[in-house]
Amino acid sequence: MRHFGQPMAAQRTFYLTTPIYYVNAAPHLGHAYTTIIADAMCRYRRLAGDRVYFLTGTDEHGDKIAQAAAGAGEAPQAYADRIASAFRETWNRLGISYDDFIRTTEERHKRVVQAILARLYEAGEIYFGKYGGNYCFGCERFYTDKELVDGKCPDHQTAPTFIKEQNYFFRMGRYQDWLVRYIDERPDLIRPERYRNEVLGFLREPLEDLCISRPRSRLQWGIPLPFDDRYVTYVWFDALINYVSALGQPGEPRRETFWPHAQHLIGKDILKPHGVYWPCMLKAAGIPVYRRLNVHGYWSLGGGKMSKSIGNVVEALALTDTYGHDAFRYFLLREMTFGLDASFSEEALVGRLNADLANDLGNLVSRVTTLIVNVASGVLPAPGPETPQEALVGAALEKTRAEVHAAMEEFAFQRALAAIWEFIGVVNRYVDGTTPWVLARDPARKDRLDTVLYTLGESLRCLSLLLAAFLPNTSLKIRQIIGLGEAPMTLADLTWGKLAPGASVRKAPALFPRVEEKKAVPAESRKAGADRGRVTVADFSKVDLRVAEIVAAEPVSKSRKLLKLTVKVGAEQRIMVAGIAEQYDPAGLVGKKVIVVANLEPATLMGIQSNGMILAASEGGTLSLLTLDRDLPPGSPVK
Numbered sequence: 001m002r003h004f005g006q007p008m009a010a011q012r013t014f015y016l017t018t019p020i021y022y023v024n025a026a027p028h029l030g031h032a033y034t035t036i037i038a039d040a041m042c043r044y045r046r047l048a049g050d051r052v053y054f055l056t057g058t059d060e061h062g063d064k065i066a067q068a069a070a071g072a073g074e075a076p077q078a079y080a081d082r083i084a085s086a087f088r089e090t091w092n093r094l095g096i097s098y099d100d101f102i103r104t105t106e107e108r109h110k111r112v113v114q115a116i117l118a119r120l121y122e123a124g125e126i127y128f129g130k131y132g133g134n135y136c137f138g139c140e141r142f143y144t145d146k147e148l149v150d151g152k153c154p155d156h157q158t159a160p161t162f163i164k165e166q167n168y169f170f171r172m173g174r175y176q177d178w179l180v181r182y183i184d185e186r187p188d189l190i191r192p193e194r195y196r197n198e199v200l201g202f203l204r205e206p207l208e209d210l211c212i213s214r215p216r217s218r219l220q221w222g223i224p225l226p227f228d229d230r231y232v233t234y235v236w237f238d239a240l241i242n243y244v245s246a247l248g249q250p251g252e253p254r255r256e257t258f259w260p261h262a263q264h265l266i267g268k269d270i271l272k273p274h275g276v277y278w279p280c281m282l283k284a285a286g287i288p289v290y291r292r293l294n295v296h297g298y299w300s301l302g303g304g305k306m307s308k309s310i311g312n313v314v315e316a317l318a319l320t321d322t323y324g325h326d327a328f329r330y331f332l333l334r335e336m337t338f339g340l341d342a343s344f345s346e347e348a349l350v351g352r353l354n355a356d357l358a359n360d361l362g363n364l365v366s367r368v369t370t371l372i373v374n375v376a377s378g379v380l381p382a383p384g385p386e387t388p389q390e391a392l393v394g395a396a397l398e399k400t401r402a403e404v405h406a407a408m409e410e411f412a413f414q415r416a417l418a419a420i421w422e423f424i425g426v427v428n429r430y431v432d433g434t435t436p437w438v439l440a441r442d443p444a445r446k447d448r449l450d451t452v453l454y455t456l457g458e459s460l461r462c463l464s465l466l467l468a469a470f471l472p473n474t475s476l477k478i479r480q481i482i483g484l485g486e487a488p489m490t491l492a493d494l495t496w497g498k499l500a501p502g503a504s505v506r507k508a509p510a511l512f513p514r515v516e517e518k519k520a521v522p523a524e525s526r527k528a529g530a531d532r533g534r535v536t537v538a539d540f541s542k543v544d545l546r547v548a549e550i551v552a553a554e555p556v557s558k559s560r561k562l563l564k565l566t567v568k569v570g571a572e573q574r575i576m577v578a579g580i581a582e583q584y585d586p587a588g589l590v591g592k593k594v595i596v597v598a599n600l601e602p603a604t605l606m607g608i609q610s611n612g613m614i615l616a617a618s619e620g621g622t623l624s625l626l627t628l629d630r631d632l633p634p635g636s637p638v639k
């Protein structure tokens with residue numbers, strides 16, 4: 001019997017756009033970040049049952065595209081075709097679930113741009129005038145003197161070009177007071193808050209009219225103005241309109257369904273066009289303003305030591321093929337706090353892959369499936385009576401579900417993932433605390449074992465749903481392992497107890513094999529234990545604490561309590577005997593990083609020489625090994 005959880009919230013309509021990317025450069029990390037987070041958001045909203053439309057595309061007109069085409073010795077259209085396909089292929093390879101890909105050289109787009117221009121011209125919103133000003137070709141806009149830093153464009157660090165020519169202008173200045181009020185009344189229109197404040201800051205200066213044209217004598221590569229074909233429209237007036245042109249003309253079903261439910265997602269570099277020009281253009285054209293502008297920060301490249309450091313953003317994107325799309329996505333979503341800048345490095349990516357994906361998630365899936373296969377022949381048992389331990393897992397799921405929901409309303413992907421990883425931690429601790437491998441040895445405790453195994457299987461099902469928007473490939477793998485395959489799912493299924501007993505569970509291949517860090521072993525760790533002296537309790541400061549990685553673990557024969565562990569401390573491997581057999585499954589320990597006393601006197605336990613001590617906290621019979629919350633190589637000192 002299926003039982004249903006909460007009734008579904010009313011269906012929402014959600015139209016999400018990425019910037020349309022200039023075709024003068026190959027797809028790179030920055031483009032990929034915006035597109036990947038848009039994809040995660042749209043997948044999440046589809047799972048929530050919302051009506052979703054996801055638009056991306058390419059911006060193909062203007063001076064810099066024409067220059068790039070000339071530089072490549074190609075006609076602009078042929079050049080734009082080639083780079084636009086490269087973007088589309090990149091998104092397909094990365095599994096981006098876009099519904100539409102708009103190109104500004106398409107007829108459907110040009111028609112809408114020209115219709116809007118004609119309408120504004122007739123309404124007297126556009127006039128012909130002369131203007132001279134400082135123009136940045138990188139940004140494709142004029143800068144006021146105040147905006148320049150040391151006379152240069154703050155984004156491109158280049159001196160602007162003074163341009164003076166006759167052009168068409170949009171009477172944007174008229175809308176200044178209206179826009180300030182519009183933003184004031186809508187605290188959520190531009191998010192996060194800092195960018196809302198930045199837009200209000202722009203609006204404290206007088207808002208100048210916007211130049212929207214280029215004479216064709218100087219630039220051919222654009223959309224001709226419907227009222228003067230000696231001119232083409234200028235890049236922003238062309239580009240911003242893609243968000244409505246992709247939906248068709250007014251009256252067409254897609255346009256009526258999705259506009260104005262638009263949420264735009266952009267990097268902070270294009271805040272002014274989206275936060276100022278675009279609402280004014282929409283207002284003047286009689287089109288309702290978008291619902292929300294979501295602005296993220298910038299990735300910089302951190303100098304990593306791991307390989308020759310990544311020289312540019314295209315190389316950074318290539319790491320998605322080296323480490324897998326899900327690992328790459330995870331890193332981008334988890335590492336950057338939405339709205340703030342972050343630094344990208346291969347080391348940081350590998351650190352997260354090893355700690356969060358291989359250790360926390362991958363080990364959990366492999367422990368659980370190995371258990372169900374080994375002690376229940378791969379068939380998920382029906383649960384016996386529940387205890388408070390199971391209630392804790394159910395409560396953790398509920399909490400995570402609510403936290404993910406709240407985080408996703410804010411585009412706070414990093415918070416959503418942190419909440420999911422808390423749930424993973426709860427389930428990992430549940431395995432440690434219920435010791436199913438011990439229960440399995442006692443036929444009288446079969447009921448208890450069944451409850452534990454069911455809880456674990458059900459946790460994996462919930463996890464596959466929680467992860468679906470963020471790590472789609474991994475989510476599908478988990479579902480296949482627990483016998484659910486590609487059956488449709490929705491967030492409404494995120495209620496406890498929906499996995500039917502009897503499901504067949506397979507042993508999982510490692511979801512995320514660990515990546516060996518090629519980092520040099522820190523010099524200090526090579527002399528671990530050698531010259532720090534033996535310690536007494538009073539001499540605590542002399543205790544040489546180190547990070548160690550468990551590479552093998554086995555029970556000690558004739559002992560209920562002891563495990564023989566082989567651990568790596570820096571470059572050397574040692575044997576340590578630890579009294580944790582009642583609390584830890586040997587197989588689940590392999591790959592864990594723990595803290596050890598590296599300079600302890602050797603001791604012999606059950607005939608085995610133990611060379612160091614593994615630290616664990618304990619309370620009321622529960623043990624908890626000290627592990628790291630961020631990955632560090634074995635041998636790292638603990639101070």
Ligand code: MSP
Nearest residue numbers: 019020021022030031034059239240266267298299
């Ligand atoms: N064509 C315009 C946008 C027109 S939208 C109507 C444009 N194109 S772009 O190719 O330069 O892309 C800019 C966008 O790429 C940024 O807003 C951001 O989404 C992404 N990024 C480019 N470099 C980036 C980083 N280093 N870090 C994060 N995102 C960045 O501007």
